[in-house]
Amino acid sequence: MSGRPEHGVIALLTAQAVAFGVMLALVVVPANALFLDAYGAKWLPATYIAIAVFGSAASALIARAARRTRLVHVATVTLSTIAVLYAAAWLILVAGGMWVSAALLVLFPIALQLGFVFIGGQAGRLLDVRQMKERFPRIVGGFSVGFLVGGLLAIPLLDLLGSTEHLLLGTTVAQLAFLCLLLETERRFPEVRSAPAETSRDAPRPSARALFASSLVLLLLVYQLLSAMGSWLVDYLLFNRAHEHYSGDDLTRFLSWYTAALNLADILFLAVLAGPLMRRFGLRLGLVLNPAVVAAMLAAMAVVVAGPGAASFGLFVLVAVARMGDIVLTDGTTRTSVNAAFQVVPMRERLAVQTVVEGIGVPVAIGATGAVLLIMNLLGLGIGAVIALGVVVGVIWTASGAAMYASYKRALAEEMKRRSLVVSDDVAEDDAALQALLRSEDARDVRLGLDLLPGGVSSPISEALRQASDHADPEVRVRALLQLGAAGDGEAAAAAGRLARELARSSGPADRRAAAAALAACDGFAGRTTTMIALLDDPDLTVRAAALDAVAAEDGGEEEVVRRVVAALEEPRIAGSATAAVRRLGDAAVPMLAAALVRDGASRRRAMLRAAAEAARDHGATVIEPALRDPDRAVTLSALEALEAADGGAVVPPRLLEELFHDAAAHAARTLAARTTLAASDESLLRALEDETDLARRLVVAVLALRHGEQARHAVEVVDNAEGQRRALGVEALDVLISREEATIALPLVRRDLAPEEQAAALESLRPPVRSRAEWVDDLATDPESVWRSAWLALCARHAASRAVSRG
């Protein structure tokens, strides 16, 4: 569904991963062989603790460098340094310093983590989030291929070079190849240097508290710590059980075959299953599948230990399968999901967080696992206790994956809402300015002064109001008197009432407007209702609007007033005032509003729908249901949008929303199918169908907005208007905010970059039976099944049919 990345990006990143894999295989084989020969297996857990110490220090250095300079610079220096270390280790080993094999074992996981940070960091700059989900598994596949090739290369290299330590020459060459490919990537795609203006030298360094204030970042840390612990526990179990069942050459043969099978399974999974799985289920599966499988396998192991016993071959098989599953899913789903989740973290913090989480968190987890294993061994707790610990870790890891997905959804939704804020300063009104306005000869100034009057009236303002009450303009006079009355001047209030009645009878619209303004603030004078009705019937629209503005809740008891207010909703020029009046009338307006909405054509008025939506929010969906079920989909759309604006979506029965969603989806599929069949000469009909597809699209979006709130609307806006990474993030946000069924229909419709043929293909399940051009035109013109429900479409179809006849 996403666009293709720039040519060569995937190839170069995959090549880097291959070189990276070859390098790691050529370090892990000699390091393990030399260490076990020299010191035995019992000290292996001690290397885990060293990994924690040195891994954390190395990652802190990398994170510090990443904040100060570009990713590519950090990667270049790091990879060069590691190459020098390999060459130095070879020299020391040749000189007889076996202790360096321990250092190589410690360096292995650190190099593994850092390599993925660098490859993932480049991918994050060169691919958008959708491309990451689809293509990153292929890049990681390159690593598995490289690891397999490196392992297979080790035997002929050993024969060629004559001694295990000489394999490190191959390691150094592979490391340099990795470095060269990274530099070539930078040369061909300079955007990989992008970093971000925000990570420039001057950018403030984010504190640890700021970095981990986000729940998503915190969960990313927890998740990866648990992932490392779970994986290393399973790893330990494998070596423990393998040693139980094999020894000497048999053990070596088993490990060789197992490593080959594991890598093959990894490659096959990445090539065949990982991409489709991630496309189909996304992060909701990608984050929990690995821990859930590991937890389930460990639980099964616990059952076997309790039954046949720890020495059984069944347990050994389960351990071997669990480790294979863990490695395969880590490469195929977990790493991809974690990298995609990082895309939501702001660019400025991404690399720093990524380096801290993967570079410090993981080594610490490995060290902690080593320490726990050492203690358990010293206490003689046995393999059953390790498995029990693994089950606990697996369950918490699974829960953290589910929590991380929920946090990712929230973070995506927030990202969609992010927009520039316009900060408005409060307007400061001071008495001096107000007095000047109120004392002005110009009626416009005085009206402005009256509009700006605060709640309380000071003594100088009262004086200015008295002066305004003698103004030549009747509206100014009556409003000034009303303000004085509101401030407690009874005489002024009575004078306002008298003046209002007098003005209501005037022949001048300005006088009658003034009378209406008086009604708004003066509800106690005799003949108010009669005056109100007269003003609501006024031939002048501006007077009617002013009278509507004067309607108050207590006018709800007057049926004649309510009827006129509801009727005013159908006059666009005063509909805004009428809507506000309906809102003030509350319950009293609902029956008449519902009756008006049923009348043919009335529901086409947006204002009436807005008023009905607000009434529906307070009194239930019945009042607006006629509009929601209107055969004209444009009316339905207006009703849905009015409900969204009124925050009244909750009152619509879910089944009705479901019907509307499916009707819109089917309508979209129909219009797309017809469009792809009609001839180019059917220009007007094609355009009408295009408009109908857009109408269906808007209906789908409106239903989603009611079901999932403004987050879905924001995501659609981003998909509509943004480009590149941000647009892909919008598609991703929609994908996680809405259900799978909704996404299948909504995503192809929302994406305007897709051609009608592509949209039609994506809506295959809804595609109507194949028809010829003539059959489509006839169906559109006559609409025998009442599916099109558009007079304009029918007119265009008849026009197309008549043109075809005249051409024929």
Added chain:
Amino acid sequence: METLGVVERVAALHRVQLFAAIPGRVLSAVARAAVELRLATDDVLMQEGAVEAHLFAIVEGRVRVHRGGRNVVELGPGASVGELAVLSPAPRAASVTAAEPTLLLRVDKAALDELLIDWPELAHGVISELVSRLRATTEYAEQSS
């Protein structure tokens, strides 16, 4: 003389950039309010400097846009003149004369104003088009400076 049907009128108005994004079912209201105008060769459609508030969409034929006796451009079917004048009248920048028998649709400001109030989608479409032009102008100005 045969008159245009609503569908043909909408098709002609859809070619006017101001109305290009407006759904046909909405634009049909403008089409119904539009007036057909048939000009013979050399008939004058508008005079330079005249303040008028009409938009003309050319359905058939050609018109010549000229200023001070000098031809500026010739326009044919699908083109329009006076797009902005129908929203905000201003003195015509050039004269327009029929270069051959020409059929046009005329949309008057008064009619369009009424329809803009009655049809929010029409107003939305017109505003969107104007905003697009403003953005394009701003980008052009920024690139030029």
